[in-house]
Amino acid sequence: MPQTPAPLNAHSPLRWCFSSMGCAELSLPQIAALATRHGVDRVELRAVGRQIDIPALAAQENWLAQAPAKLLGGHAVEVVAFNASARLSKPFEECLPEIAGFAPLMAHFGAKALRVFDGELDLHATPEAAWRWLDAWEEARATHGWDFSLSIETHDSLFTAEEVEKLFSQGHPHIGLLWDSHHTWRKKGLDPLESWTTLRPWTTHIHVKDSLPIPGEHLPYTYVEPGKGEFPLRALTERLAADSFTGPVSLEWEKLWHPEMPPLEDALLALRECIGQG
Numbered sequence: 047m048p049q050t051p052a053p054l055n056a057h058s059p060l061r062w063c064f065s066s067m068g069c070a071e072l073s074l075p076q077i078a079a080l081a082t083r084h085g086v087d088r089v090e091l092r093a094v095g096r097q098i099d100i101p102a103l104a105a106q107e108n109w110l111a112q113a114p115a116k117l118l119g120g121h122a123v124e125v126v127a128f129n130a131s132a133r134l135s136k137p138f139e140e141c142l143p144e145i146a147g148f149a150p151l152m153a154h155f156g157a158k159a160l161r162v163f164d165g166e167l168d169l170h171a172t173p174e175a176a177w178r179w180l181d182a183w184e185e186a187r188a189t190h191g192w193d194f195s196l197s198i199e200t201h202d203s204l205f206t207a208e209e210v211e212k213l214f215s216q217g218h219p220h221i222g223l224l225w226d227s228h229h230t231w232r233k234k235g236l237d238p239l240e241s242w243t244t245l246r247p248w249t250t251h252i253h254v255k256d257s258l259p260i261p262g263e264h265l266p267y268t269y270v271e272p273g274k275g276e277f278p279l280r281a282l283t284e285r286l287a288a289d290s291f292t293g294p295v296s297l298e299w300e301k302l303w304h305p306e307m308p309p310l311e312d313a314l315l316a317l318r319e320c321i322g323q324g
Contacts, residue, residue: 054085058321059287060295063088063126065253068299068310071096074109075119082121084314088294090161090251092129093302100128101147114155125155126294127197127251134198135165138182145186145196152194159197159251161224164204169212180218187220197224197251205234207244214248222250226298228277232257232267238282246289253298254279262304269300271313273320283321 054062063086066077070093081089097103104110109117114125128148132141141162148160167176183196198221204210210223225245230236242249256275260268272279286295297317301307 054318054321056085056322058283060283061088061126061292062086062297063090063294064297064299064310064314065090065092065129066094067092067129067302068297068313070094070098070302074117075121078118078121078123080311081123084311084318086314087122088124088126090127090129090294090296091125092161098131098302101144101151104151110150110154125157127157127159127161128152129161132162133165133202134162134176134179135167135202138179138186141179142182142186145183146190149190149192149194152192158194159222159224160194161197161199161251163199163201165202167203167209167213169203169209173212176213177216180213180216180221184218184220195220195222195250197222199224199253200226200229205230205236207241210245210248222293223248224251224253225249226253227282228253228255228257228298231277238278239285242282242285242289246291249291250293252286252291252293252295254282254295255298255300263306264304269304269307271308271316272297273316279317279320 066089069077069080072080073095077089077094081087091100092098094100094103128151130144130148132144145160152160169176198204204213223245227238227241230241231238255269256272256277256279257267257269258275262268297313299307299310299313301310
């Protein structure tokens with residue numbers, strides 16, 4: 047029988063997790079079982095059973111009538127976040143139904159952060175539209191009594207410290223930054239260690255991955271297993287640990303969108319090897 051991998055936290059004090067977009071074909075208990083096999087006790091849910099409309103799947107399978115422990119197959123795994131597709135660049139009233147659909151699941155699993163995207167924002171010229179979106183979010187949260195925050199991912203336009211600071215400058219208490227450390231590095235050429243220094247005050251969740259500058263079918267680069275590309279993953283994780291970052295650090299293995307990628311299990315093993323070097 048293969049030996050169970052040592053937990054990731056045997057090599058690192060960070061709160062490791064992974065996104066289910068790397069194993070989108072699995073059911074919820076299968077996702078939890080995968081996490082347990084690799085010594086990971088946290089997951090963020092982007093897709094389950096080949097569906098990204100998780101509220102619809104949850105209604106179909108009656109998740110709210112079942113205890114989270116049962117839904118997770120008895121595994122001691124925490125759902126730290128759900129991932130929505132809402133964008134700040136769209137009108138809030140268009141995004142509200144999706145956010146509201148996730149709200150019962152957030153409460154049921156005790157998840158504290160719902161990911162939303164930035165979208166195509168121009169925070170230099172017109173930050174007011176984004177601020178009004180966040181005003182509407184805070185009002186909806188208070189009206190409905192929701193006990194979770196939004197994590198805004200650096201995905202399409204939110205990259206520099208100046209842009210992030212402007213977005214967060216109006217004092218919205220229930221938003222955080224989901225820093226996709228690979229996006230700011232690969233898309234904008236920003237050094238991750240420098241980015242961390244400037245984005246640290248707002249960052250509550252981090253995505254990590256790795257790539258090589260080899261054009262792929264859909265991207266001008268190719269994703270590779272952690273530690274096998276150019277991203278300074280080990281240096282970044284050591285800095286995060288030294289700075290006592292306590293938010294989730296999540297391997298976002300994008301196999302959902304790039305099915306040619308190796309299995310998530312391979313990526314998790316490579317991650318453990320990468321951060322355990324030296």
